[in-house]
Every structure is written in C-alpha cells, then in structure tokens.
Amino acid sequence: MSRPGDLRPIVVGVGPDSTLRMALAWAADEAARRRLPLRVVHAEGVPTIGYRGREVPPSWQEWNLALHGVGKQVLEEAAAFVADRHPQVELDALLTEGDPVWVLREQSREATAVVLGSRHLSRTQEVFGSVSVAVPLMARSRCPVVVVPEPEHITQVPAYYVVGVDGSENSAAAVDLAFEEAAMRGAQVRALFVWQRGPLSFSGEHEKRQEGRRLLSEAVAGRHARYPEVDLHHELIIGHPVQALTDASAHALGLVVGTRGRGGFTGMLLGSVSQGVLHHARCPVLVVPSTPS
Numbered sequence: 001m002s003r004p005g006d007l008r009p010i011v012v013g014v015g016p017d018s019t020l021r022m023a024l025a026w027a028a029d030e031a032a033r034r035r036l037p038l039r040v041v042h043a044e045g046v047p048t049i050g051y052r053g054r055e056v057p058p059s060w061q062e063w064n065l066a067l068h069g070v071g072k073q074v075l076e077e078a079a080a081f082v083a084d085r086h087p088q089v090e091l092d093a094l095l096t097e098g099d100p101v102w103v104l105r106e107q108s109r110e111a112t113a114v115v116l117g118s119r120h121l122s123r124t125q126e127v128f129g130s131v132s133v134a135v136p137l138m139a140r141s142r143c144p145v146v147v148v149p150e151p152e153h154i155t156q157v158p159a160y161y162v163v164g165v166d167g168s169e170n171s172a173a174a175v176d177l178a179f180e181e182a183a184m185r186g187a188q189v190r191a192l193f194v195w196q197r198g199p200l201s202f203s204g205e206h207e208k209r210q211e212g213r214r215l216l217s218e219a220v221a222g223r224h225a226r227y228p229e230v231d232l233h234h235e236l237i238i239g240h241p242v243q244a245l246t247d248a249s250a251h252a253l254g255l256v257v258g259t260r261g262r263g264g265f266t267g268m269l270l271g272s273v274s275q276g277v278l279h280h281a282r283c284p285v286l287v288v289p290s291t292p293s
Contacts, residue, residue, distance in 0.1 A: 006112070007036060007037065008036070008110055008111055008112045008143075009031070009036055009037040009038060009039040009092075009110075009111055009112065010027050010030050010031040010034070010036055010037075010038050010039070010111065010112055010113055010115065011027075011039045011041055011104065011107045011108070011111040011113070011114045011115065012024055012026075012027035012028075012038065012039070012040055012041065012114070012115040012116075013041050013042070013043065013100060013104055013114070013115070013116050013117075013133070014040055014041070014042050014074055014075070014078045015042070015074070015117075016070055016074050018074075018077050020117050020150050021081060022117060022148045022149065022150050022151065022152055023115050023116055023117030023118075023146075023147075023148040023150075024040070024078055024081060024082065024115075024117075025081075025085065026115060026146065026148045026284060027113075027115040027146075028081075028082045028085050028086050028089060029085075029086070030113065030115070030146075031086070031089045032086040032088065032089050033184050033185075034112065034184070036112055037089070037090040037091070037092065038082060038089050038090070038091050038092075039091075039092050039093075039094060039107070039111070040075055040078045040079065040082070040091065040092075040093045040094070041093075041094045041096065041103065041104065041107060042071045042074045042075055042078075042093075042094070042095055042096070043096050043097070043098060043099070043100040043103040043104070044067045044068070044071055044095070044096065044097045044098070067097075068095065071095045072095060075093040075094075075095055076093075078093070079091055079093055094107075100133045101133045101136045101137050101140075104116075104133060104137050104141075105137060105140050105141060105142075108137075108140075108141040108142045108143045108145075109142050109143075111142075111143045112143060112144075113143055113144045113145070113146055113286075114137065114141060114143060114144075114145050114146070115145075115146045115147075115148060116133065116134055116137070116145065116146070116147050116148070117147075117148055117149075117150060118134065118147050118148065118149050118150065134147055134278065135275065135278070138259055138274070138278075138287050138289070139259065141289050142289060143289065144177060144286055144287060144288050144289065145286075145287045145289070146254075146284055146285070146286050146287075147278060147284065147285045147287070148284045149281070149282055149283070149284070153251070153282050153283050154251060155251050155252065155253055155283075156251035156252070158187070158188055158231075159185060159186070159187040159188070159252075159253050160182070160187050160188040160189065160190050160233075160252055160253065161178045161181055161182050161185075161187055161188070161189050161190070161252055161253055161254050161255070161256060162178075162190045162192060162245060162248045162249040162252045162254075162255045162256070163175050163177075163178035163189060163190070163191050163192070163255075163256040163257070164192055164194070164241065164245050164255075164256070164257045164258075164273065164277075165191050165192060165193050165215055165216055165219045166193070166215070167215040167218070167219070168258065170258030170259060170288065170290050171219065171257075171258045172219055173258060173288045174256045174257055174258045174286075174288045175189075175191065175219050175220060175223060175256075176223065177256050177286060177288055178191075178254075178256040178286075179220075179223045179224075179226070179227045179230055180227075181253070181254060181256070181286070182227070182230045182253075183227045183229060183230050185253055186229075187230070187253055188230065188231040188232070188233060189220075189230055189231070189232050189233070190233045190235060190248060190252075191216055191219060191220055191232065191233070191234055191235065192235045192237055192244060192245060192248055193212035193213075193215055193216050193234075193235070193236050193237070194237045194238075194239060194240075194241040194244040194245065195208055195212065195237075195238060195241075196238070196239065196240060196241070197238050205238075209236055212236045213234070213236065216234045216236075217234075220232060220234075235248070241273045241276075242272075242273055242276030242277055242279075242280060243280075245257070245273070245277050245281075246276075246277055246280040246281050246282075249277075249281055249283050250282065250283070251283070252283045253283070253284070254283055254284040254285070254286050255277055255281050255283055255284070255285050255286070256286045256288065257273060257274050257277055257285070257286075257287055257288070258274065258287070258288050258290070259274050259287055259288065259289050259290050274287055
C-alpha cells in the first residue's frame with residue numbers, strides 16, 4: 001500500500017452522522033500503525049432539498065452558509081474523535097464542494113488509501129444506490145479503497161486476513177496488501193482459490209485443483225520470505241467465489257480483493273466478485289485498483 005519514506009496520507013470520507021465512527025476509527029488506527037498523516041474529508045454536494053411545500057426556498061448564499069456550518073461541525077467532531085484516539089497522528093481536515101466521488105477520486109491520487117463507511121441498513125441501497133460513492137470510487141481510484149461496515153464485527157483469534165487469488169495481476173497486488181496488513185497486525189493470511197463446478201460434470205476437477213495449487217504458490221512466491229512472521233494458509237474451495245470469500249471472511253480483520261480479476265466482465269465498473277463481496281461482507285473490504293499509483 002505504501003513505500004518506505006512515503007508519507008502519503010490515509011484519507012477518510014466523513015458524513016454528518018456522528019454515530020457512524022467505524023470508518024474513521026479504522027482510518028485513524030491505520031494511520032497510527034503506518035505512522036502516516038490522516039486527512040479527514042467532508043464533501044458538500046449540490047443542495048437540492050431542505051424546504052417543503054410552499055415555503056420560499058432559501059437563497060444560494062444561505063444554503064452555502066448552512067452547508068459550510070454543518071461541514072465545519074462534522075470535521076471538528078471528527079478531529080476531536082481522532083485526537084482522543086490517537087493524539088500522535090498528524091491530522092488535517094478538508095471541507096470541499098462537489099460530488100463526493102470526484103472529490104475522493106482526486107484525493108486518491110496522492111493517498112495511501114481512501115476509507116469509506118457502510119451502514120448495512122440495506123446493502124443494495126447503501127452500496128449500489130445513487131447516493132453511494134463506493135462502487136464508482138473503487139472503479140476510478142488510484143489507491144486502495146477500504147469499505148468499513150457499521151457496527152464493528154467480531155474478529156477471530158488468531159486474527160487473519162482473507163485474500164482472493166485467481167492468477168491475475170490485480171490479485172497479485174491484493175496478495176501484497178494482505179501480507180502487508182497482516183504483518184502490521186500480527187495476523188495470518190488465508191489465500192483462497194475458488195472455482196465453480198459445473199452442475200452435472202466432475203470432469204477436469206483434478207486439473208483444476210492442480211491449477212489452483214500452482215496459482216496459489218505463484219501468488220505468494222517471495223511474499224513469505226519478505227514477511228516470515230506471517231502464517232500463511234492455502235485453501236482450494238469449490239463453490240461460488242463471492243459466497244466462499246465472504247464466508248471465509250466472516251470473522252476476519254479484512255477481506256482483500258482486486259477490482260477486476262480473470263473472471264471480471266468487460267464494461268462493468270467493478271469486477272463481479274469485487275461487487276459481490278462488497279455487497280455481502282461484514283468485515284472491512286480492501287479493494288486494490290487495477291492501476292495503482
């Protein structure tokens with residue numbers, strides 16, 4: 001995710017609901033672990049609501065003043081939360097106007113990671129709805145994007161990260177990030193190769209297992225030597241990739257995937273597996289872009 005001497009900040013997007021703090025906490029903890037600055041960003045969209053019925057709509061100046069007032073309060077509360085949690089973390093706050101996707105995409109050009117929250121009230125509405133920034137940001141980000149659920153999930157001991165492997169260049173980058181995160185957290189890595197068996201045929205299963213073992217070995221080659229403290233587990237699983245990855249990550253510290261692997265569909269904003277795990281996972285999902293900065 002970052003290189004030695006690299007002080008690109010962890011960027012976290014925050015909204016007006018001060019009860020949603022898991023993404024901010026994750027970002028602050030990550031900045032502290034990596035000894036990086038933290039940038040808290042609140043993006044003000046174009047005001048389109050706020051008056052009812054026959055009320056006279058306020059002027060643009062009044063709207064802007066109200067938005068700025070709310071935005072400043074959001075950032076002040078976020079800064080206080082971070083200062084209390086990690087007083088040593090260097091912090092700056094950014095109040096901007098415009099589409100949050102565009103704002104955070106621009107921030108990703110010079111960031112180590114961009115962190116977002118997800119409420120799980122309705123996964124379809126929250127992740128794929130028109131008000132969401134997660135999917136379009138992941139498709140265009142120049143750094144890893146982390147989506148952190150609310151509320152906090154329960155992790156397992158010993159702690160572990162799950163990473164999906166399919167032999168693509170993108171999944172290799174995901175493996176790198178999984179090892180890096182696991183080394184910082186004293187955690188294990190579970191590297192999964194998943195394939196779907198045909199409905200009536202078992203032919204070629206031996207060859208598929210052999211291919212899976214080969215891809216897993218190639219994917220982790222060199223990483224274990226670089227991170228000898230990380231306990232690595234290879235797993236070959238028959239099933240749907242989305243279901244298998246989300247099941248394996250139920251109590252994980254995080255699930256690491258690429259934006260697009262060998263199974264991605266041309267023309268989609270995000271690979272089908274990446275979209276699926278974002279829709280179902282209950283742990284932080286770390287998505288590595290196809291063209292990292």
